[in-house]
Amino acid sequence: MGGGLAFGASSSRGGGGSGDGSDDGAGLSLLRRGPRPTFTVDLLLLTICAGFGGTLFGYDTSVISGALLLLEKEFSLSDFQKEVVVALTVAGAFVGSIVSGGLSSKIGRKPSIIIGSLVFLAGAAILTFSPNWQILAVGRFVVGLGVGAASATVPVYIGECAPSHIRGALTAVNTVCIATGQCLANIVDAAFSTVPSGWRYMFAISAIPAVVQFVAFFFLPESPRFLVAKGERPRAGLVLRKLRGKGFNVEPELDSIEAANTQRQGGLMDILAQPHLRRILFLACMLQVINQVTAINTVMYYSGTILKMAGITSDTQAMWISALVTGVFSVFTVFGLLLVERAGRRSLLLWSLVGVFVSLLVMAQAFYLSQTHSPAGNNTLSDPTCAHPNCVTCLQHHHCGFCVDAGSHQRSGVCLANANTSAVPAACVDAAHWYASAGDVAISNVCPSPYSILTIVSMCLYLSAFGLGVAALPWTINAEIFPTHVRAAGTGYAAAINWVCNLGVSLSFLSLTNAITRAGTFWLYSAIALLSIVYVYFALPETKGRSLEQIEALFMRPDEQRASVHGDAGHDGEDDAHSQQAQKRPLKPAEANATTYNSINAPKW
Structure with missing residues (x-):
């Protein structure tokens, strides 16, 4: 059987059965042929x-x-x-x-x-x-x-x-x-x-x-x-x-x-x-x-x-x-x-x-946007080893830290060597004494961003x-x-x-x-x-509702399917269990056709 098995009412769409969503698709046919196992x-x-x-x-x-x-x-x-x-x-x-x-x-x-x-x-x-x-x-x-x-x-x-x-x-x-x-x-x-x-x-x-x-x-x-x-x-x-x-x-x-x-x-x-x-x-x-x-x-x-x-x-x-x-x-x-x-x-x-x-x-x-609007570095005051243009590029170098005013994170700051030590605030104030406020802080691993x-x-x-x-x-x-x-x-x-x-x-x-x-x-x-x-x-072909063994057939070319032993790749225990729960009967044309290779659903290798 090659048709998509139903789950709820939406079984036949997306690659199951004949693909047309009709009641004769293999998914709904399977529903008619026998009860499904319960969710125990x-x-x-x-x-x-x-x-x-x-x-x-x-x-x-x-x-x-x-x-x-x-x-x-x-x-x-x-x-x-x-x-x-x-x-x-x-x-x-x-x-x-x-x-x-x-x-x-x-x-x-x-x-x-x-x-x-x-x-x-x-x-x-x-x-x-x-x-x-x-x-x-x-x-x-x-x-x-x-x-x-x-x-x-x-x-x-x-x-x-x-x-x-x-x-x-x-x-x-x-x-x-x-x-x-x-x-x-x-x-x-x-x-x-x-x-x-x-x-x-x-x-x-x-x-x-x-x-x-x-x-x-x-x-x-x-x-x-x-x-x-x-x-x-x-x-x-x-x-x-x-x-x-x-x-x-x-x-x-x-x-x-x-x-x-x-x-x-x-x-x-x-x-x-x-x-x-x-x-x-x-x-x-x-x-x-x-x-x-x-x-x-x-x-x-x-x-x-x-x-x-x-x-x-x-x-x-x-x-x-x-x-x-x-x-x-x-x-x-x-x-x-x-x-x-x-x-x-x-x-x-x-x-x-x-x-x-x-x-x-x-x-x-x-x-x-964060990088382009990052606080700029004042290179005239920066340490020569940390002369980076802004906070983001400064902090990409682990021996550098960026000092910036705590009250206005978007103003210019200064990139300093070793600013990521425990003495950062003091180092910042000493090196960047041009800040009038004592509230200047060091940001060792974070750049402020709006x-x-x-x-x-x-x-x-x-x-x-x-x-x-x-x-x-x-x-x-x-x-x-x-x-x-x-x-x-x-x-x-x-x-x-x-x-x-x-x-x-x-x-x-x-x-x-x-x-x-x-x-x-x-x-x-x-x-x-x-x-x-x-x-x-x-x-990727659609595999929704197909049995494990039916899915294998999706990846076989027509000559490979013909070479398989009586279509064994298309059989699955669950499908046979469903079909044999009810009385045996001949397959309808739509169900028989569902076993053939569908080039639409096949992978486009």
């Missing part, structure tokens, strides 16, 4: 408990945003050291995603997630008791291993346990949990910002969801698709009966899952051996590239730093504003969750990217747009497009690409702002977002 309490609990992996993912990647402001002072971190502390979590996530993909194929999704919980706990302990920045960096790497494992395993686990008509929504719950973890991290950062060594408490709190997930998973089932792949059909049947609800006949679904698992669990070479699997892998990797290079983790990891760049003078104030903007992100990921089955993956991702592009342009303009509010608004707009689609859909789509026997490996490699790009973004942001200015950095991100829109428009 067991499925709800499974999704929530698995979502703790996403919460840990979000918390441990975002807590550094506020902690970094405190760590910078306690350990006197340079820009490079800050980038290393941030990026080592990403490096660990890259390793974790690669290892977990193969591990979950061998020992199962459930044990892999349990092991990931233990890794999170170990990382939290190292971070909490770090005596120096080097040990802190090790702890960040260990936490990254857990983050990578969660990124590669949790979406697959949820996707393989969910029925097709709500799979996209349930898989997107993981992204909502990630956003919730990010929001919680910023709230915790702000709450402990004035506590001595508050960063230790920030890291320690991440142990709580790790313990909850570790305990909860001992009571959750293994993925039924993994059990079938390992020849444990009776156990898979028990799991499906609990997840699908009483009275639902799971035998046809088991039959088709078993048929789809005739091949052994494959790896990278198995993917590269078949043209349509190569296309799937390339698309999966490109979606993960887009997820990262459109700046999400620049904003998440460095939100406190970005707000200080924008002119927010107080660390605590910057952390609370970070909590606010990540709260906006959390809300819009929920909206994305509600829209994913109605609007379709492709349409929602495209509109989300358009919003990301526009908001990044606004953010770049905010930084451009455009800081524009930066905050653009960050909210950016996270709103990103949360609607780009945040969740690469993970949702990647959990759908790979066939069962290479799904774990394929999603693992795609997640690894995500972390490679994440590493590049997190290691380069501060260096980019120094090399091409803050405004130039966000203009670069906006140009990448524009290119992403073009790629998604031409490359």
